[in-house]
Amino acid sequence: MRTLLYNGRILDPSQDLDLVGSVVIDDDQLDYVGPNLPEVDADEVYDCTGLWITPGLVDPHVHLREPGQEYKETIVTGTQAAAAGGYTTVCCMPNTNPPLDNPALVDFILDRAASPEAGGVFVAPVGALTRGMSEEQLTDLAALKKAGIVAASDEGRPIQSAAVMTRAMEFCVQLNLPVMAHCQDASLAAGGSMNDGAMSAMLGLKGIPRSAEEIVVMRNCILSLHTGCQVHVMRVSTWGAVELVRQAKYLGAPVTCDVAPHHFALTEEMVGDFDTNFKSDPPLRTQLDVDLILQALNDGTIDCISSDHSPHASHEVHAPFAEAPMGHAGLESTVGATLTYLYHTKVLTPLQTIEKLSTAPARILRLEAGTLRPGETPVAQVTILNPDLEWTFDVGRTFSKGKNSPFQGMAFKGKAVATFCGGEIYRDARFDDGRIRQVG
Amino acid sequence: MSRHLLGIRHLEPEQIEHLLAMAKEFKKRVSTGKPVPSLQGHVLGMLFFENSTRTRVSFEQAAAYLNLRTANFAAQASSMAKGETLKDTVLTLRFERLDGLVMRHKESGAPTLAARYFGGPVVNAGDGQHEHPTQALADALTILERKGTLEGLVVAIVGDVDHSRVARSNAWLLSKMGAEVRFVGPRTLLPSHTGMLPGQVFHDLASGIADADVVMCLRLQKERMDGGIIGSIGEYAKLYQINRDTVRLAKKDCLVMHPGPLNRGIELDDVAADSELSAISAQVENGIFVRMAALAWVFEGVTPARRVEQPAPKAKEKAKK
Numbered sequence: 001m002r003t004l005l006y007n008g009r010i011l012d013p014s015q016d017l018d019l020v021g022s023v024v025i026d027d028d029q030l031d032y033v034g035p036n037l038p039e040v041d042a043d044e045v046y047d048c049t050g051l052w053i054t055p056g057l058v059d060p061h062v063h064l065r066e067p068g069q070e071y072k073e074t075i076v077t078g079t080q081a082a083a084a085g086g087y088t089t090v091c092c093m094p095n096t097n098p099p100l101d102n103p104a105l106v107d108f109i110l111d112r113a114a115s116p117e118a119g120g121v122f123v124a125p126v127g128a129l130t131r132g133m134s135e136e137q138l139t140d141l142a143a144l145k146k147a148g149i150v151a152a153s154d155e156g157r158p159i160q161s162a163a164v165m166t167r168a169m170e171f172c173v174q175l176n177l178p179v180m181a182h183c184q185d186a187s188l189a190a191g192g193s194m195n196d197g198a199m200s201a202m203l204g205l206k207g208i209p210r211s212a213e214e215i216v217v218m219r220n221c222i223l224s225l226h227t228g229c230q231v232h233v234m235r236v237s238t239w240g241a242v243e244l245v246r247q248a249k250y251l252g253a254p255v256t257c258d259v260a261p262h263h264f265a266l267t268e269e270m271v272g273d274f275d276t277n278f279k280s281d282p283p284l285r286t287q288l289d290v291d292l293i294l295q296a297l298n299d300g301t302i303d304c305i306s307s308d309h310s311p312h313a314s315h316e317v318h319a320p321f322a323e324a325p326m327g328h329a330g331l332e333s334t335v336g337a338t339l340t341y342l343y344h345t346k347v348l349t350p351l352q353t354i355e356k357l358s359t360a361p362a363r364i365l366r367l368e369a370g371t372l373r374p375g376e377t378p379v380a381q382v383t384i385l386n387p388d389l390e391w392t393f394d395v396g397r398t399f400s401k402g403k404n405s406p407f408q409g410m411a412f413k414g415k416a417v418a419t420f421c422g423g424e425i426y427r428d429a430r431f432d433d434g435r436i437r438q439v440g
Numbered sequence: 441m442s443r444h445l446l447g448i449r450h451l452e453p454e455q456i457e458h459l460l461a462m463a464k465e466f467k468k469r470v471s472t473g474k475p476v477p478s479l480q481g482h483v484l485g486m487l488f489f490e491n492s493t494r495t496r497v498s499f500e501q502a503a504a505y506l507n508l509r510t511a512n513f514a515a516q517a518s519s520m521a522k523g524e525t526l527k528d529t530v531l532t533l534r535f536e537r538l539d540g541l542v543m544r545h546k547e548s549g550a551p552t553l554a555a556r557y558f559g560g561p562v563v564n565a566g567d568g569q570h571e572h573p574t575q576a577l578a579d580a581l582t583i584l585e586r587k588g589t590l591e592g593l594v595v596a597i598v599g600d601v602d603h604s605r606v607a608r609s610n611a612w613l614l615s616k617m618g619a620e621v622r623f624v625g626p627r628t629l630l631p632s633h634t635g636m637l638p639g640q641v642f643h644d645l646a647s648g649i650a651d652a653d654v655v656m657c658l659r660l661q662k663e664r665m666d667g668g669i670i671g672s673i674g675e676y677a678k679l680y681q682i683n684r685d686t687v688r689l690a691k692k693d694c695l696v697m698h699p700g701p702l703n704r705g706i707e708l709d710d711v712a713a714d715s716e717l718s719a720i721s722a723q724v725e726n727g728i729f730v731r732m733a734a735l736a737w738v739f740e741g742v743t744p745a746r747r748v749e750q751p752a753p754k755a756k757e758k759a760k761k
Binding site for chain 2: 196197198199200201202203204205206207209273274315318319320321322323
């Protein structure tokens with residue numbers, strides 16, 4: 001089976017490629033990427049005129065909730081959502097129940113991800129830094145790495161002790177494992193449910209101050225500088241956190257960071273009258289934060305974009321604000337939000353956009369992904385985006401079990417319309433329309 | 441669409457005026473033995489998820505004057521204790537054919553959530569640190585009786601504004617009616633950002649209550665000391681107590697108010713609490729009449745027990761913006 005993706009705009013940041021041309025997928029491998037060819041022998045031809053052909057997208061931060069919280073999401077539904085969102089690789093966070101702190105659980109996740117019902121994308125597990133996420137005893141990181149984790153993290157339960165974090169980083173340096181850091185001081189954030197600001201004061205909700213995030217970003221940057229451990233700061237939300245990462249990079253610390261769409265597109269005012277769809281961790285901040293995050297995306301201080309996909313059950317979300325869980329199902333809205341708020345606003349060029357959605361996260365986590373160079377990925381990983389498709393995001397029509405989204409009902413411009421990981425794993429009906437034809 | 445009283449923040453000045461005029465009229469009628477409108481046939485659910493004696497009794501009294509039957513709902517003994525969600529509890533009460541709800545909850549915004557699903561009027565009897573609209577109405581009626589107007593008055597709200605729903609509702613009401621609102625207290629007891637609250641911040645008592653027409657003291661919860669929010673009760677009292685000496689810093693004829701329950705010797709001393717300047721007992725009594733007004737207002741145009749036949753609200757649409 002040979003598939004020809006014909007006459008699309010090929011964007012591959014890994015080789016600085018931006019040209020109109022063709023991609024040929026032979027069975028599950030990339031066979032050709034380059035200018036349009038006069039004649040190609042193919043079984044299926046997709047007319048990609050006006051579309052972007054990019055390396056399969058990579059999401060460095062998703063919660064698949066399995067094992068333990070299958071009512072929120074499963075590996076099957078989560079990977080289906082990933083495929084529909086344009087992703088061919090997702091990194092799943094370790095705060096499951098039990099947490100991902102031993103090799104058997106890594107095997108379990110990889111097995112489930114490879115099952116035929118699953119979405120067909122690669123799942124790259126991120127292991128827990130401490131046993132049971134207790135913040136005390138370190139996990140057997142070498143065994144976890146051997147089982148297949150791509151990074152280690154304290155997601156969901158940020159390590160408060162600088163001493164424990166230092167030792168964790170020492171091990172990770174030795175094992176060449178990136179640390180993905182959830183940066184929040186528990187004492188400052190305790191009981192908080194939205195940004196500590198004018199809005200929380202008005203609503204009578206306890207706030208999470210920006211200092212809660214920035215103090216731990218700074219600590220982790222300092223520890224990275226001194227241990228040499230590669231630290232990836234997950235989903236920054238304040239301008240101060242961005243500036244601290246900028247400083248750490250300037251000092252030569254191996255620090256990177258990502259941002260989630262709700263933190264570059266939305267602000268605290270959107271909580272309105274206690275709308276729990278806008279309850280995030282870290283919380284939605286202010287326009288000033290958004291403005292400086294956009295700048296940092298443009299100048300490269302923010303390396304990549306994560307969905308921070310955090311699905312929850314509806315009954316948990318329809319609760320008093322302080323009791324509702326934080327986070328949003330994001331796998332199927334992130335590309336739309338990114339193209340709408342970053343590409344069409346000219347914050348990012350097309351190549352920068354794909355760099356942040358694919359090549360950069362793959363590079364940071366050392367994944368065989370994020371490129372269209374034939375032979376550099378285990379199978380062909382290709383995403384087709386329609387950058388100009390205008391559509392309305394509707395959580396009611398998503399694959400994810402999580403229906404908690406701050407983007408519900410929003411108009412987006414730009415969408416992932418087809419995803420190939422090996423073979424074709426997802427195709428939007430709107431992409432199909434007149435674009436596919438059988439040859440021969 | 442049902443009418444609710446979820447907070448003063450959502451009201452127009454004309455609506456506040458209307459509620460206060462109704463309360464005044466009810467007070468006159470009840471005091472002179474004249475009839476008041478009857479809401480007979482309606483059943484009012486009293487949902488107090490947080491302990492309250494004063495507000496609950498006041499609502500019971502208001503309902504009794506209006507011929508409203510009340511159904512009490514003890515949160516500890518309820519299905520909430522068995523793990524039912526607030527949304528399901530509210531939906532259950534809707535189909536128990538209750539016509540309206542009075543609700544107190546420890547979480548800010550809980551009555552807003554209830555109003556989304558109940559389908560009948562909901563009156564907020566205090567939610568977390570958000571709002572306590574009927575207390576603000578009672579305070580406003582009290583000030584009106586003693587000062588004749590709210591417009592142009594200087595009102596200092598002294599104490600734990602950050603944790604106070606009474607302070608927020610009062611600030612909204614008084615500022616909407618043209619008064620100047622001041623928040624007075626130590627930095628740790630005032631909201632750290634007041635950009636969206638209508639009040640000026642003062643950390644010094646003397647300048648905060650200088651020329652004040654009304655000084656409203658707030659209750660200081662003793663547990664505030666635990667998190668290091670204040671050093672000690674003694675230090676607080678030394679800096680912010682309204683007493684024989686400090687009351688002189690306000691206008692000569694200033695009103696001294698307190699939403700209760702009082703910590704005598706902390707926020708107020710006996711001299712200030714019991715002098716002719718004090719309006720504390722009037723606040724309590726007026727609570728009944730403003731709650732009558734609130735209930736009569738939200739039930740305007742509601743036919744008893746017809747609600748249940750209306751289609752259920754579409755949860756999904758209402759849950760989002």
